[in-house]
Amino acid sequence: MGRDLLLKHGLIVAVVLASVLFAVPPQDKIHLGLDLQGGLHLVLEVQVEKAIERAMERRAEAIRRDLIAKGLSVAVVEAQGAQGVRLAFSKAPDRGPLEEVVRNYDASGTVRQQTPELWFYEPAAAELQHMRTSSVDQALEKIRNRIDAFGVSEPSISKQGTQRIVVQLPGLQDTQRAVELIGKTAQLDLKLVHSQPTMPGAQPPPGTQLLPLKKKDPKTGQFIDAGGYFVERRAQVSGDMLADARAVPDQANAQYYVLMRLDNRGKKIFERLTRENVGKSLAIVLDDVVFSAPVIQEPIPGGEARITGNFTPEEARDLAIVLREGALPAPVAIIENRAVGPSLGSDSIADGIRAALLGASLVVLFLLVYYRFSGLIANVALLLNLVIVVGILALPGLGATLTLPGIAGIILTLGMAVDANVLIFERIREELRLGKSVRAAVDAGFNRAFSAIMDSNVTTIIAAVVLFQFGTGPVKGFAVTLTIGIAVSMFTAIFVSKTIFETILRVRRVTKLSI
Amino acid sequence: MLELIPTGLNIDFIGKAKVCTAVSLVVILIGLGSIVVQGGLNEGIDFSGGTLLQVRFSEPADLASVRDALGTIGLGKSIVQHFGDEREVLIRAAQLPGAEQVVAQKVQQTLQESVSGQTVELRRVEIVGGQVSADLRRQALFALFYAILGTVVYLSGRFEAKWGVALALAAVLFVLTYSITQWFPGVSPTVLIIVALITSTVFGIVLDLRYALAAVIAIYHDVLVTVGFLSLFDKEFDLQIVAAILTIIGYSLNDTIVIFDRVRENMRGQRRDIFPKVVNDSVNQTLSRTILTTGHTLLVVVAIFVLGGEVLHDFAFALLVGMISGTYSTVYVAGAILVYWHNYSVQRQKGRPSTANSGAR
Numbered sequence: 001m002g003r004d005l006l007l008k009h010g011l012i013v014a015v016v017l018a019s020v021l022f023a024v025p026p027q028d029k030i031h032l033g034l035d036l037q038g039g040l041h042l043v044l045e046v047q048v049e050k051a052i053e054r055a056m057e058r059r060a061e062a063i064r065r066d067l068i069a070k071g072l073s074v075a076v077v078e079a080q081g082a083q084g085v086r087l088a089f090s091k092a093p094d095r096g097p098l099e100e101v102v103r104n105y106d107a108s109g110t111v112r113q114q115t116p117e118l119w120f121y122e123p124a125a126a127e128l129q130h131m132r133t134s135s136v137d138q139a140l141e142k143i144r145n146r147i148d149a150f151g152v153s154e155p156s157i158s159k160q161g162t163q164r165i166v167v168q169l170p171g172l173q174d175t176q177r178a179v180e181l182i183g184k185t186a187q188l189d190l191k192l193v194h195s196q197p198t199m200p201g202a203q204p205p206p207g208t209q210l211l212p213l214k215k216k217d218p219k220t221g222q223f224i225d226a227g228g229y230f231v232e233r234r235a236q237v238s239g240d241m242l243a244d245a246r247a248v249p250d251q252a253n254a255q256y257y258v259l260m261r262l263d264n265r266g267k268k269i270f271e272r273l274t275r276e277n278v279g280k281s282l283a284i285v286l287d288d289v290v291f292s293a294p295v296i297q298e299p300i301p302g303g304e305a306r307i308t309g310n311f312t313p314e315e316a317r318d319l320a321i322v323l324r325e326g327a328l329p330a331p332v333a334i335i336e337n338r339a340v341g342p343s344l345g346s347d348s349i350a351d352g353i354r355a356a357l358l359g360a361s362l363v364v365l366f367l368l369v370y371y372r373f374s375g376l377i378a379n380v381a382l383l384l385n386l387v388i389v390v391g392i393l394a395l396p397g398l399g400a401t402l403t404l405p406g407i408a409g410i411i412l413t414l415g416m417a418v419d420a421n422v423l424i425f426e427r428i429r430e431e432l433r434l435g436k437s438v439r440a441a442v443d444a445g446f447n448r449a450f451s452a453i454m455d456s457n458v459t460t461i462i463a464a465v466v467l468f469q470f471g472t473g474p475v476k477g478f479a480v481t482l483t484i485g486i487a488v489s490m491f492t493a494i495f496v497s498k499t500i501f502e503t504i505l506r507v508r509r510v511t512k513l514s515i
Numbered sequence: 516m517l518e519l520i521p522t523g524l525n526i527d528f529i530g531k532a533k534v535c536t537a538v539s540l541v542v543i544l545i546g547l548g549s550i551v552v553q554g555g556l557n558e559g560i561d562f563s564g565g566t567l568l569q570v571r572f573s574e575p576a577d578l579a580s581v582r583d584a585l586g587t588i589g590l591g592k593s594i595v596q597h598f599g600d601e602r603e604v605l606i607r608a609a610q611l612p613g614a615e616q617v618v619a620q621k622v623q624q625t626l627q628e629s630v631s632g633q634t635v636e637l638r639r640v641e642i643v644g645g646q647v648s649a650d651l652r653r654q655a656l657f658a659l660f661y662a663i664l665g666t667v668v669y670l671s672g673r674f675e676a677k678w679g680v681a682l683a684l685a686a687v688l689f690v691l692t693y694s695i696t697q698w699f700p701g702v703s704p705t706v707l708i709i710v711a712l713i714t715s716t717v718f719g720i721v722l723d724l725r726y727a728l729a730a731v732i733a734i735y736h737d738v739l740v741t742v743g744f745l746s747l748f749d750k751e752f753d754l755q756i757v758a759a760i761l762t763i764i765g766y767s768l769n770d771t772i773v774i775f776d777r778v779r780e781n782m783r784g785q786r787r788d789i790f791p792k793v794v795n796d797s798v799n800q801t802l803s804r805t806i807l808t809t810g811h812t813l814l815v816v817v818a819i820f821v822l823g824g825e826v827l828h829d830f831a832f833a834l835l836v837g838m839i840s841g842t843y844s845t846v847y848v849a850g851a852i853l854v855y856w857h858n859y860s861v862q863r864q865k866g867r868p869s870t871a872n873s874g875a876r
Contacts, residue, residue: 035826043647175640176620335644339619344569344638351824359818363811370517370807405755408819408827412762412834415812419769422811426804433522452776455673456769462665463765467758470658472651475754482762 005506008499015491016384019391029394032170033403035474036349038342039170040178044143044332046163051135051330052082052128059105060085063121066101075117084109084122092116132163135329140165143182143332145325150181150318165332175339177314185287185331186322188239188260190270190305191231193281193293204230211283213290216310223309229290231283236273241266243303245323247316250308256316257308260323267303275299286319287331338473352407359411360386363418371425373514377500378421378493385417385485385492386410392484400484403477413485419456420493423449425515438513439505446498453494457486520803529795532851539736539848546743553746559753560641562655564648566610568622569639572630575601584629588621599825603638610642618642655757656704660711662761664688666768667715667731674726674775684718729852730771733844737767740844741837750829759833766812767841770805771849777801778853790857798846809842 023029034041056079063085064077076088087098098119099111108124140159147155147169156168172178194208204210208230215226243263247256262270273282274296283293284307291309311319364382367375389410393400428445436444461483468479504510550556560567570576581604582595590608598605610618619640627635643651664685672681691714692707712735719728738760745756777797785793798805816838820831 045646333644334642336647337640337642339640341636341638343571343636348824348826351822351827355819355821355823355827358822359815362814362818366811366814370519372517404824404826405758405830408823408830411815411819411823412812415815416766418811419808422804422807423773426807430800452769452773455772456766458669459666459768459772460762460765462669463662463761466658466662466665467761469661470654471754471758472654473754475758478755478758 002506005499005502008495009503012384012496012499016387019388021391022396023387023390023394026390026394030390031399031401032345032349033401033406033474033477034168034170034338034345035340035404036345036352036402037171038340038345039168039172040175041336041338041473042167042169042179042182042334043160043336044139044165044167044183045335046136046139046165046328046332047330048132048135048163049082049330051139052131053079054330055131055135056080056082056085056123062105063087063101066104067098070097070101072097082123082128084120087119087121089117089119093119136163136165138329139332142325142328143167146181146321147178149321149325150178152178164335171342172339173342175341177318179334179337179339181318181322183332183334184322185328186239186325187287187327188242188323189235189285190237190273191233191235191283191285192273192277193283194230194232196227196229207233209233211285211288211290213293218310229281229283229293231285231290235285236282237262237266237270239323239327241269242323242326245320247311247313247320248306249313253310256311256313257306258311258316258320258323260305260307262303262305267301270303270305271299271301348404349407352404352411356407356411356414360414363414367418367421371421371515374425374428377497378418378425380500381421381492381497382414382417384496385488386414388488388492389413389481389485392488393481400480401477402481403474405474406477406481409478409481410485413482413489416457416460416486417489417493420449420453420489421497423453424494424497428513428515432513432515438510441513442498442501442505446494446501450494453490457490460486518803519806524802525796525799526802527795528798528846529791529850529854532847532854535843535847536851539740539844543736543739543743546740546746549743550746553749556742556746556752557749558652559751559756560607560643560648561753562648562652564643564645566606566608566618566643567639567641568606568608568619568637569598570604570606570623570626571636571638572602572604572626573634574630576604576630578604580629581606581626584625585622588625590618590622599828603825651754653704655754656708658757658761660692660704660708662764663708663731663734664711664715666734666764667711667727670727670730670768671719671724673772674730675724677724680722680724684715687718688714725853725856726775729849729856730768730775732852733771733841733849734764734767736844736848737763737837737840740840741833744836745829745833748832750832755827755830756833759830759837762834763837763841767837767844769808770801770842770845773804774798774801774845774850775853787857788861791854794850794854798850805842805845809838813838 060077060079064074067074067077067087072093073089073091074087075090076086078086080086095111095113102109102111102121106123106127109127110122110124112120112122114120136159140157143165144155144157147157147167152169152172154170156166158166160166167182169178194205197210210228211231212228213226214223216222217224241262242260243266244261245258248259250257278296278298281293281295283290284305285291286307291307307319360382364379367378369375371378392398393402424445427449428441431441431444432438464479464482464486468476468483471479576597578595578597582591582593585591585593585595585606590606590610592609594607596605597603606622608618619637619642623635623637668681668685668688671684672678688711692711695702695707695710715731716728718724719731741760741763745752750756774797777800778794781793781797782790813835816831816834819827820835823831
């Protein structure tokens, strides 16, 4: 055997060995898509405008405190959505100290005087943009923490565009529960109850709002409307003052509740609040829904409060997670939700494997019958093609994911890989018919079929690359396996099968080719 | 040696070109007609938004009672059908996400209550919002656009060996579509596709890129036939179908390239007037490989169609139609256009000297 031929054999053996090494055992090495292993794919849209509103409300409150600390005669400080903050004074203030306070929070914001007593702070466009971006980043971080606390292996959480977050949780069983855990804003507020509406449609008294009360239906386990309360707009204590939250079994009725512990600041405020309002009701509000409104019996110094709602252990645990990890800076809307159950995933794998086996055996059989010995060579090439494709899919750095359409792509490329061999073999037959020697015919067959093989593969790869660019989810997996399969087929159907032919022709004196 | 097509076989393909062109047109028209009659493509939730639930009962399910049960929770208008086997039911509702995230849970509960003693397993939930589906549709159209663009440019370069021309075409198409998107922000990709199709066709005709143009028109033919068949058989258009169509665009060219290369080879040193015969000979000479290559690929597609499961069923169906059409169009669209074009230019050249002569007199 010549030196070049030895080199070629070495290369083929090395590639195949590497592929086998990478791919064994395949069930551990190949990363399966959500459609094959089951799991949840969510796309969330952060309502950034709401985040800005909330941030402006917080800023208004901070500015109010600072202004009072500076001794200015503040009357009303009120956020006007994303527009800015209205600052009303009982005595006209100087511009200097006022601007100083505002600049402290927003260096490039403008402070306008409307009347001597009425001023307006307008945030800079860049500041609003910063609020938008950071609200998405914060939401992503919170969601990541929630998922980590929930306990999912290999979650993938990433930003898409400017205000979307993509969450992928492979292998997850209880997808509905995860959707609720992730999608909940979890804005906790403790608000004093003003009164209960006496009749439906009653207007809330000034400074209060009507919030619905939800109670759990013991039969269905769903939370249903159970009236409502007029509660004060301003929250006395909110979720950012929590030090801890955990699920605790209720000895009395075998249900769970969530026990919250406030941090030091919250503890002080809560103590003062309960001391000053004994006899009144305090509503525990989560995302603008009242869970309960217990009457304050006595001052509570320890800073502990509980949310009761006849929770199941899971509900209590999930609620504790979201409270502990903190509220999202803005509500998120779930704009895409795809969940595949594990049983469907394993059925799909079984279907895919069955189809692959059938497809491969049909092709193998046909090649053997039609091209005899040469068909056998093509089949060896085909087998190596499969092995190398699987090896590349398992390549650690590539991060490829095998999906159901991806399996279809592998099967399809088995058929397409054979195309190359057919083109070559038909050409060899033709050359033999013209009376060429086996050697010359084989050479001519490989050489002259090459450009057509190349072209047909290029056009298919153009389509696959475009699909990869624009496709999402499972379909992207198809683009991946199609591209890999075709690229590998160039190696196996041309290089490998040619090397086998060359070896045979060199080792034995062949006068008649079985093709 | 086993031979599918006996050597020396000579079928008169080109002689039947007119009939086949008519057949092609009729098939395409029927397909397009069915789209029009149905008021557009039957879009899956990827492109139209909505909710899709796949439920498995432990025993064969009765669709009417499933519908009744769904009616009690306000989902009576859902499309309900068996999926693969009798126990598996696919529910398609217009419900968008956000409005009610618990819809899946509610459906499962309701169905569970409607059948006693059976288990009801929720196997798949897909809820796609309006914004997402609009994005996906846009992306799908752009994918088609770029796939066609890439193929047209590649073919112009490849067949005509005029890479400069191909690059010029690419530049023209790029500048044109780019300026359209600048002038009309948010323009539908459909418009871009149509503009690109017309531009490249005019380009091809003016510069006489006949091989490239014939091949590309064969692709359009295959895509139209596939889309028409999908509409006729009431299949849903989703991302997988788009993937199938892109694959067809890439794959249906393969035979065309082989035959056209052979035409070139056979024409070397031949007189121009035997061109139709050369095309026909070339088709015959390459017939066995055309049938074998497509045949092999069809074998595996049939395997996917039969055993690949319901999820891949429509995908495989689209590939089947597109690949069969691709083989047919290689001969009767691409080959026929070459011959028509040749005949037309021969007639024009015959006409020209005589008018020139009469002018001189």
